[in-house]
Amino acid sequence: MGIMVFNIGGRPGQGVCECVFLCRGFHIKKLWQTKIMQAADTDISALVEIEENSPHRSEFFMDLVGDQPVCARTAWAYMKSGGHISHSLSVYSCQLRNPNQVKKIFEFLKDGFHEVSSSLDLLFDDDSVADEKIPFLAYLASFLKDNKTNPCEPPAGCLNFRNLVAGFMKCYHHISLTSDNVVVFPSRAVALENALQLFSPALAIVDEHLTRHLPKQWLRSLAIEERADGKDTIGVIEAPRQSDLLIELIRKLKPQVVVAGMAQFEAITSAAVVNLLSATKDVGSRLLLDISEHLELSSLPRSNGVLKYLAGNSRPSHTAILCSLVKNQVYPDLEVAFVISEDGAVCKALSQTIELLERRTSVISQHYYGSLFHELLAFQIGERHRQRKTLESCGWDVAGCLGGISMVAKPAAYIGKPFKVDSFEEELDGCNIRESIVRSTGLCISSSSWTGMQDYCRFSFALDSGEFQRAMDCITRFKEFVL
Known part of the structure; x- marks a missing residue:
């Protein structure tokens, strides 16, 4: 999509004017700014009234020389006393970020979601967050457009999501699973409480960092003694995280x-x-191992002792794995948890607790x-080899990589080259090459300011084949523009 140029009067305030575009997913650049006199016969009382009924403040200036803005009420009083006021006039160039995806989002919202459309905020401080969130919102819009009613999924969770979890464990951690081994919960707290409700232990020892999720009466109960009276109260004791103390x-x-x-x-x-597996087996305890803090959704995940053990050994029937996807910078309040168990009866029973207690997991979260x-x-x-070949043939030095869904490369042939497109004119470097590529081809990459590596940019290739090919074409076109 091309660049649009707007003349914007600054009476609503500079920040408000810019936010109008940024919140709709535009990249903006101020090209020029001046002050113009407010006509003496113009009535600004409506702006004064807005200020009286809201926290918003308009932006005027006293005459043409003042740099300190004043609100509409002050400007109105100054005009009434014979003074002259002005306001800013700015020229902005605007280009839509991820135009195809943003178009899908707003096309969906215009069909009965006008209030959501007017409040949708596509302003991001971090380009990497935008590059992940906007495509997902576009995917979600397409899914909801094709599925007017929310499909009823099994209590254990969406089959597709459980298959993806099983596939990830097999591909990246070499653990053979099927969807039947995975039960999905809306949060770690729900998974933990459901499991304890299911097993109804007289005594449970729970990691000290997880007891805050449990009903308070369980922590106050002396269930060891009460069970003798025929009561079914669950008793919970906090345990230190250090394994030798826990085993004791x-x-x-x-x-x-x-x-x-x-x-x-x-x-x-x-x-x-x-050691934990051995100790719990010896005393006949069921073990629920929480690995939430250590699971990484990464193409190069760090070493994980639990998953490493499960990859090389049969899964003990008395043990289940609990994992909550909590390391989310894009949607920090969006949580999904899952339990992995070799015992089919346990998985079935956990699914039944979800249905009985009405604690199904949001389909959108699973998506x-x-x-x-x-x-x-x-x-x-x-595809990674295709991308590397294209980049190298177009003047990029590609850093070696052994896996993953992205690579970094240095625009060696472009650094120091003059570049001009429309009103944008710069000498290329590892930072401004991102905007240069966006403006000239529409392709969005992460610059060296994002990677933290001098002059090295990041290219993601977790795309469908059509999008991937278009990205390759953009890289080639940029070479033709510059070299």
């Missing part, structure tokens, strides 16, 4: 259920996992995280 508690108290987290220094290797799993699983070695 397990052997002394012999709980029916243990919910354990992993300290960072113990999560790297499998030693602590082996969001499913899209991340899909990107990781959709990565193709051949």
